[in-house]
Amino acid sequence: MTATATNAATAPDARKAGRFVFGASIVLLCAWVLVPIYFLLINTLSSPESVNSFPKSAWPEFDLGSLTFFANFQGILQAMKNSVLVAALTMALSIGIGAPAGYALSRFDFPGKAAFRLLVLMTRAFPLPLLALPLAVLFIRTGLDDTVLGLALVHTTLAVPFAVLITFSLFSGIPVELEEAAWTLGCTRFTAFTKVVLPLILPGIVASAIFAFVISWNEVFAAAVLTIENRTLTAFLLQNLDTSPIHLKFAGGFILVMPALIFIFAVRKYLFAMWGIANR
Amino acid sequence: MQSRFLPYLLILPVTLFLAVFFIYPFLLVSMQAFTKDGAYSLQNFREVFGYWKFPISLKNTLLLTAIVVPVQLALSLLMATMVNKMQRGREITLYIWTIPLGISDLAAGIIWLAIFEQSGFLNSMLNGLGLIDRPSGWLTYEHPGVVFAAIALAEIWRATAIMLVILVAGIGLIPKEYYEAAEVFGASPWKRFLKITLPLLRPSLQTALILRVILAFEVFAVVEALGGTLFPVLMGETYAYQFDLQNSNAAAAVALVILAISIAFTLLILRVLRVPKGARI
Numbered sequence: 001m002t003a004t005a006t007n008a009a010t011a012p013d014a015r016k017a018g019r020f021v022f023g024a025s026i027v028l029l030c031a032w033v034l035v036p037i038y039f040l041l042i043n044t045l046s047s048p049e050s051v052n053s054f055p056k057s058a059w060p061e062f063d064l065g066s067l068t069f070f071a072n073f074q075g076i077l078q079a080m081k082n083s084v085l086v087a088a089l090t091m092a093l094s095i096g097i098g099a100p101a102g103y104a105l106s107r108f109d110f111p112g113k114a115a116f117r118l119l120v121l122m123t124r125a126f127p128l129p130l131l132a133l134p135l136a137v138l139f140i141r142t143g144l145d146d147t148v149l150g151l152a153l154v155h156t157t158l159a160v161p162f163a164v165l166i167t168f169s170l171f172s173g174i175p176v177e178l179e180e181a182a183w184t185l186g187c188t189r190f191t192a193f194t195k196v197v198l199p200l201i202l203p204g205i206v207a208s209a210i211f212a213f214v215i216s217w218n219e220v221f222a223a224a225v226l227t228i229e230n231r232t233l234t235a236f237l238l239q240n241l242d243t244s245p246i247h248l249k250f251a252g253g254f255i256l257v258m259p260a261l262i263f264i265f266a267v268r269k270y271l272f273a274m275w276g277i278a279n280r
Numbered sequence: 281m282q283s284r285f286l287p288y289l290l291i292l293p294v295t296l297f298l299a300v301f302f303i304y305p306f307l308l309v310s311m312q313a314f315t316k317d318g319a320y321s322l323q324n325f326r327e328v329f330g331y332w333k334f335p336i337s338l339k340n341t342l343l344l345t346a347i348v349v350p351v352q353l354a355l356s357l358l359m360a361t362m363v364n365k366m367q368r369g370r371e372i373t374l375y376i377w378t379i380p381l382g383i384s385d386l387a388a389g390i391i392w393l394a395i396f397e398q399s400g401f402l403n404s405m406l407n408g409l410g411l412i413d414r415p416s417g418w419l420t421y422e423h424p425g426v427v428f429a430a431i432a433l434a435e436i437w438r439a440t441a442i443m444l445v446i447l448v449a450g451i452g453l454i455p456k457e458y459y460e461a462a463e464v465f466g467a468s469p470w471k472r473f474l475k476i477t478l479p480l481l482r483p484s485l486q487t488a489l490i491l492r493v494i495l496a497f498e499v500f501a502v503v504e505a506l507g508g509t510l511f512p513v514l515m516g517e518t519y520a521y522q523f524d525l526q527n528s529n530a531a532a533a534v535a536l537v538i539l540a541i542s543i544a545f546t547l548l549i550l551r552v553l554r555v556p557k558g559a560r561i
Contacts, residue, residue: 026362026369030376036437037379039394039401054415055404097293104290116291123302124491125546127498127515130535131301133522134308157301160294189286218384220501221515225522234386234501241504246397249505253390260382268375272449 037257043250051247070251073244079236080255082148083217086232089152090216091209094159095167099205102167103193107176123161131157132222139226146228154222159212166211170204171197207270210263217259309539312532324533328521337512338537344428344513345496348435352492353485355436356443361473364451374448381441388438389505393419396430396506419506427507434502439495443488450484451477486553493549494542514538 042058043051047065050057070076104110105117132154136145144150174197182192223235231239237252264271316323328334363374380388395401396418403415418426454477462472478485500515514534521531 022362022365026366026373029359029362030373032437033376033379036391036395040391043394052399054399055407056399056401097297100290101294104287108287110284110287113287116295119295119298123298125494125543126302126306127494127535127538127542128302129498130518130538131305131309133518133528133531133535134305134312135301136522137312137528138305138308153301156297160297164294214382218382218387220384220386221498221519224519234384237390238386238501238504242508246393249390250394253387253394256387257383257391260384260387261379264379264382265375268371268378271378271381271445272452 040250040254040257043247044254048245048247051250052245066247066251070248070255073248075231075236076233076252079231079233082227082230083232083234085148086152086155086223087213087216089148090155090159091213093152093156094163094212095205095209097156098160098163098208099167101164102169103171105164105168106171120161120164123157128158129154129219129221129225132225136225145226146230148230151223151226151232152216154226155216155219158219158222159215162215163208163212166208167201167205170201170208174200204270207267210267214260214263218256309532309535312529313536316529324529328517328530328533328537333512333517334534337514337517340511341497341499341514342541344432344435344499345493348432348439349489349492349496351432351436352440352443353489355440356447356488359440359444360447360451361477363448377444378441380438381445383438384501385438385499386501386505388434389502392430392434392437392502393505396426419510421510424510427510430506431499431503431511434506435496435499438502439492442495443492446484446488446491447481450481453484454480482553482555486549486555489549489553490546493545497538497542497545 042056042060044066045060045062045064046057047061047063048069049065050061050063051066101116101120105113135150135154139145139147139150144153178196178200179189179192182196183189187195218234220234220238223232224238227235233252233256237244237249237256241249313324314320314322359377363370363377366373383391393400398415398417398419402418403412406412407415417423419430420427458476458480459472462476467475498515499513500519503511503513503516514537518531518534518538521527521534
């Protein structure tokens with residue numbers, strides 16, 4: 001009798017404790033992600049003197065000294081511009097050639113489909129940035145070396161498999177009956193696509209385009225191998241790691257992180273849908 | 281006629297693109313690795329294998345992968361099951377946990393540099409706790425263990441999110457009925473995880489592990505930012521051959537070694553975690 005009574009009394013307590021541990025672990029894991037970024041933020045928003053001093057304060061000074069130093073550093077603005085150009089070009093290229101293939105995979109059964117899927121999936125099993133090494137030689141011969149376009153082509157190799165698989169999953173989510181209905185109402189295949197499918201799919205396409213942008217924006221190895229004068233921001237920071245003052249590194253790191261925060265927020269709804277189907 | 285040729289027309293651009301920028305460079309890099317002064321030769325590999333740094337960078341790369349990937353696997357499984365159980369705040373938690381997905385390896389290295397550098401936040405905190413008076417340089421040859429730990433932490437911090445996303449998507453595909461049935465028969469949460477989640481999550485685990493292991497062999501910018509020459513890795517050696525030594529044949533040879541390891545591990549993961557036909561959801 002007493003045993004059951006204490007059992008009944010401890011069960012809610014145990015559940016409460018369990019819920020507390022659960023909540024605490026979630027908060028802890030969020031802190032694990034956010035606190036290092038906060039440290040970078042403190043360093044970025046402090047004057048160069050305090051970035052180099054010890055001990056560090058737990059709060060930013062809201063001094064723009066480091067960022068001004070960063071902006072005035074020789075070549076940085078050009079590097080940022082190159083990064084944006086390469087990423088934008090990668091985005092356009094990978095969606096431009098990837099989306100039609102994604103549409104073909106979702107709508108048609110054709111001989112060679114399996115082989116094509118294998119080719120796309122195979123690119124994932126390769127350390128792709130390494131392919132920048134032979135391309136460096138090839139690009140010198142064709143005049144593509146040290147150009148925005150040359151690097152964008154290599155970055156497109158990284159981004160296009162994702163573009164194909166993601167658009168494939170997006171198109172698969174739109175019932176083919178919708179298109180067929182449009183055909184019976186006098187649309188051609190093309191106008192049915194532009195008038196019915198495209199408006200439905202546009203947000204998803206934008207999300208995968210953003211994904212391609214981020215892949216290019218973040219890429220370090222190929223960018224460092226393929227550019228000399230027209231370096232991207234990542235290549236610039238990498239090649240100046242040994243010589244640049246630390247407040248420059250931190251400000252540069254922060255500028256690299258900023259788009260990531262915004263982009264992940266913008267595509268968060270699509271992140272899991274994209275991966276869920278791209279998996280299979 | 282139209283619909284017979286249309287699919288080929290649609291996949292043509294990507295196929296051509298991958299032929300020129302994926303398959304062709306792959307053949308080129310293999311050729312480069314096996315030629316020296318215009319003739320077929322194994323000299324590049326002999327040179328690369330004979331260099332004193334090679335065994336160290338191979339060991340470092342493999343060791344880092346062996347430590348980082350299992351931790352990430354456990355952490356992402358834990359996070360994915362937690363997210364699955366959450367009723368409130370699921371969306372914001374997922375957003376925060378997936379932030380590192382968009383952060384480049386170089387930026388991640390710089391972020392952890394802010395913590396571990398001499399006047400950084402680790403020393404500041406130790407000082408605040410009264411444990412040290414003067415800042416000590418952690419990322420120096422005197423503390424190889426700390427250099428390794430810093431690189432491993434930065435890698436775990438940065439790249440767990442990619443596994444998390446794949447696993448959360450995979451868990452979402454498992455029918456709820458299985459869990460309900462298991463609960464009716466009195467299976468504990470741990471049992472349900474072992475007997476339902478893990479087996480049905482195999483395809484996602486496969487993808488996540490392959491992607492992650494290959495990225496781990498490619499580790500480069502994090503190491504450059506935190507350890508520099510203190511912790512040589514294969515990708516860094518490739519870069520050094522290409523740039524500092526201007527020896528692109530040797531760089532190609534190291535690249536082939538990385539490729540070989542990556543493919544070997546991909547096949548291994550595919551084999552160990554193979555999904556029987558008909559057992560897919």
